[in-house]
Each structure stands twice: as structure tokens, then as C-alpha cells.
Amino acid sequence: MKYLGITLAKPKIGVFGFTGCEGCQLQIANNEENLKDLFGLIEVVNFREISSEKRGDYEIAFIEGSITTEKEAKNLKNIREQAGILVAIGACACLGGVNNMKSRFPLQDVVKEVYGAHSIDTGPVRKVREIVSVDVELPGCPISKPEFEWLVRHLVLGIEPQFPKYPVCVECKQRLNSCVFDMGMICLGPVTRAGCDAVCPRNRLGCWGCRGSSEEANFESLMEILREKGFSEEHIAERIQFFNAFSGN
């Protein structure tokens, strides 16, 4: 690939899935239209969804999913050793995500409820950054393909990607959406990192916070507003815990 006459190095990448639905990996493989261009920028050496190749010489590792077993933690640490740049992709990897639901109950109860007598190796849900250092977090449930491509362009050119620090409301207003609060719904847009183009409010659904907290979000103020508007504690808690986006760290 040439950029203004200069030939750019093609970084070798690996994509690895841990505990998640594989939706984020699918997003990367999606959009056939410009897959050719995407793979003109990077060399895929390890990505189960698109190739049988399984090489260990990747320079950038994309990690999907949260970490729920010791085996996963060990694999992740090995990947970290190899990769120059490690990118956590999607809500599960960055936040714990929907999986985190199980961490709200005693583990034995959860396993019994789902698997009955069958024994299974599973532990509490951890974010990627709780196990290894993470260079970039690409948020979303699932990640958006255009944002993934945008990130790849940055990585290839060696420019630090700048994600919006501000919340979803900015984009929501820019799309001329109706505020779902006016329609009686709850929305976490005011405390959630922008970048999704407010796709949920655009479809008349409140935001669930899949992109994690916006920076220096005024959480207390939003809580006060939600209570004033008469949403029940249960309703609020359900929404806030959904992606584990607001649990601090």
C-alpha cells in the first residue's frame, strides 16, 4: 500500500476471541465491499473466522471477549507477550459486557441454572485490562466496522487514535433524534462515550451504555435526573449494570 508515494509497511495482525458472542470478530469479517482494501493495509496471520492460517508472528493483536477462565487468562498473557500493540475490541473485552451479568450472582447458582449437573470451567468475568496492559480500547456492542477501519488506518499510519470524550447526546442531537426521555424512556446517552452516531436513540431506544462511560461523566447528576423522572431503582440498576460500563476502573 502506497501513501503519497511512500510504501507503507503492512502490519501483521491476529484476531483472538475469548468469552463473547463472536459478533465483534464477525464485524471485522463483514462488509465484503471493501475487505480487499482493508486486507491491503494489514496482513492477517491469525484469524479463525477468515483463514486457516495460525501463525504466531503477529504485531497487532485484537482481543474480543471477556476473560472467564484461568486458561483464557494464560492465553491472553501469551498474546500480550507477542503483540507490540494490543487492542481490546467490543464491550465484553473493554467492560466485561453482558457476560458480567453472571458476576452479580453466586457462581455455583449461575452454573447450576444454566448447565445443571454438567460441570464447566468458568470463573468471574474480567475485562482484558484486568489481566494485561491494553494499548487501545475499541468500544461498542458490537464494534462498528467503520470505526474498526478508522482505527486500522491510524495504526498503519502510526497516529494515536482520538476517541470522543464527550457523550452520545452530542451525536443524538446532530441526528435530530427525539430525546427518548420525552417519550418516557430511560437513556444512558448523557454518560456514555459518543462515536456510535446515537444509533439506539435514532431507533427510538434509549442508550444502554455499550461504549462505556464518557470521560468525566456526571453520573451523580444523571442518577438524580432519573430518580426525579420517576424511574424505579430496579429499572435504573438494570440499565446501568447491563454492560458493566459504569462500575469504575
Place this chain on the structure above:
Amino acid sequence: MLFKTITRENFKKMVEALMEENEVIGPKARDLDTEGKKIYRFLKLNSFEELEMDYTRSYSSPKNYFLPFKEDLAVYDLHDKGWDQDIHYTIHPRVIIGMRACDINALLKLDQVMAKSVYPDPYYFARRRNTLIIGLDHEPLEDCFCRSMNADTAFHGFDLFLTDIGKDYFAAINSDTAYMILNRFDAKDVTKEDQFLYKKVKSRIESKFKTQVTITILPELMDLEFESEVWKKWGDKCLSCGSCAMVCPTCYCYGIEEDIDLDFSMAVKRKFLYSCNLLDFATVAGGHNFRPRADVRLKYRYYHQFRGFVEAFNQSLCVGCNRCGKACLAGISPKVVIDDLIETEKR
């Protein structure tokens, strides 16, 4: 100014004719709020029936048809030896129907900054020139304070301004284009009775203003109350969400970003509207943030609207539409903040 009247049937014909050759924007209702009331916004009309001439307030101002939320300023064709830049100012002719006096006054203020300043903005200018504006009178809502801001009447800045006088529209004409269009649709000269009806409607509108904001002393008050706890009080509630600036007809701040195609053959320079309430608004190269606190950012939004602009242009930037107040989940509006400042000053 010239005045004519046009019947409702002819107005419909006129709008339909305009739709044939232009993009026509007007207030449309897409959602209902919890009380079952329509939520309006300015969008492209596909038929006359979509046009809500009885609309109350549009959620967001129509400023985005002059200052788009996102706009490509330049496109670059990248090649081995460098790049070629391509810039387009032209837009398709556009008609906006139903703009309120406050929104037209807001455009006149934006003109000061975008069209009449030392560095005019050619993109804004092109849109302004290529847009036909048809204004529309209404009875002020409970919280409109455009009167206090001297923005409740528009004398220029539009092509046509309509007042509903019953069976006809009373039309104030402010451009040749508007005059010619109206005449194609059998506009009538104003009769004594039309005048009488028009004055009646006007005085009914006059009598309906409820909300007042004292602004004459504001520039001074704001300087005196620079350290006031009022800013802290509302700043603590502020979500730094930028909704206020996005819906505001006069907020014009922007940022610039550059992006490149996936095959590195094209690049764009893009402008996007921004808000001084957002966390990183005052972050400069190297990472220092001049306004890291929400209360300070909130204060500066009010400063620009009610103090800074006065210094530069002898008028407030705010036109009193209270869209920011309506949009703010934290209940922050010019009325409550300014009243609060005045109260503290008295103590």
C-alpha cells in the same frame, strides 16, 4: 416592505411548485411525547401534507441547514507526487418554510460572524445565498423569551414572512424572488379587512408573552458575578452533554478533523459542530485543558451568549427560543440561571 395575501389553496400550490425544483425543508412531526404531543423537527418535505403549519416549536433549530453538523470542507485526491485539493461551495437551491422570527434573527447574528466578518465563511455564505426563507408567525409558548432578547420580530433576513389571518396568509415580502413566486400563485393586494385581521393577530401574539429575562444589566452583572456560586450550583448538575449548543440556533463553534479512505487514495478535511460545554473543547495541543471543570464551561457558554457577543456586536447572541432549556435534562435554562444571578446580586 410589501404586503400581499395568499389563500391556503394557493399556498399549497406554491409549496408544491417549489418542491419540484428545490429541496424544501419544513417542520415535520415524527414522534409523540409522553403527553401525546407531537415532537417537531425541520426535515425535508416529501409532500405538502407533511408540512405542519401549526407546529409549536422545533426541537432543534434549523441552523444545521446553514451550518451543517458535519461538512466536508475539502476533498483531496492523493497520488504519488502529492495531492489535488477539491473544494465545492455550491449547494442545491433550498427553501425553508416555517422559520420563526427568533430563528431568522439568529441567522442575522450568524451573518455577523460568518458572512460579514474579516474572514467570511464561504460555505455558510453559499448556503445562505441559495436558501429561500419563508418565515411563519406564531403565538409564543409559555417559556419563549425572544421578546426580552429583542428577537420576537424579524424585519429582514427572510424572503417571505407569513401570518395566519384565518382563511388567508398575510405575507410580508422581502425579496424579488419571493415577490415573483407569490405573484405566480395569485397573491392579492391587502384589503382594509386583511389589515384589520393582521393587526388583531399581531396584538394577540403581543399579549401572549409570559417569560421575561432581564438582560439590560447582564454584561455588567456577569462580570460582577464571575465568581458566583450560581455557576457551581448549575455546573454540578450539568452533564457536559452539549445538547444545549447543538439545538441552539446561534451556537456556531466547530472542530476540524481529517480522515483518509481505506485505500489511501482520498482524504477529507471535515468540519463538525462542537460545544464549549464539552470536556475537551478547550484542550490544546500537548493535552492541556483550559476549562477542565463543568461549571467553568457552563459559565463560558453563558458568557459568550450574553456577554462576549455583546462586546463584539452590541447585542446578545441568544435569541430567547429556550430550546437549550427544553433540551437540558438537568433543567438548566437561561431563564433560571440569569434569575439566579440576579437574585444573588441582590443579596
